[in-house]
Amino acid sequence: MSFETYRSQERQAKLFVDGTTKLKNVGVHHYGLACDIVRSVDGKPSWDGDFSIIGRLAKKHGLVWGGDWKTFPDAYHVQRCRMADQKALFAGTWYPSETYDPTARAETAPIRTDPDPDPDRTLEQPISEIKTLIVEKPEE
Numbered sequence: 001m002s003f004e005t006y007r008s009q010e011r012q013a014k015l016f017v018d019g020t021t022k023l024k025n026v027g028v029h030h031y032g033l034a035c036d037i038v039r040s041v042d043g044k045p046s047w048d049g050d051f052s053i054i055g056r057l058a059k060k061h062g063l064v065w066g067g068d069w070k071t072f073p074d075a076y077h078v079q080r081c082r083m084a085d086q087k088a089l090f091a092g093t094w095y096p097s098e099t100y101d102p103t104a105r106a107e108t109a110p111i112r113t114d115p116d117p118d119p120d121r122t123l124e125q126p127i128s129e130i131k132t133l134i135v136e137k138p139e140e
C-alpha cells in the first residue's frame, strides 16, 4: 500500500526528531516527488519483511529507490529526484520537468545564478506555483 506521498514540514520535523529521516526541514516528499510503499497486512501498514521488489519495480519505472542508499537505506521509499538534484529542489531553484529522468547519469538540474525573484516565497505554496516560479525565467 502507498503509505505516504506528500509530507508537511511539521511532519518532516517530527520524523527527524524520531530518527526516521535524516532531513530536518524538508524532504522530497514535500514536493510530491516521493512515495513510501509498505505491505498491507489485514488492512494495516506493515514494515516487516523483504522490500527488494520495490527496488526492482523502481528501476523498471525509472525511479530512485531508497534501498540503494548506503548511509541511510530506506527500502520503503521511491522518488523521482536524484540525490544530486535534491539541493536545487530544496533551494527552490529547480523542479523536475516531465521528461526528467532521475536514473540518468547526466547532470540535469540547472544551477541558477540569478537571484531568487521571490525570496519571501515559502514552501507552503502549492507545487504548481513553485513550478511556475522555477520554469519562468525572469525578464531582463
Ligand SMILES: [Zn+2]
Residues within 6 Å of the ligand: 029, 034, 035, 036, 074, 076, 077, 078
Ligand atoms: Zn519516503
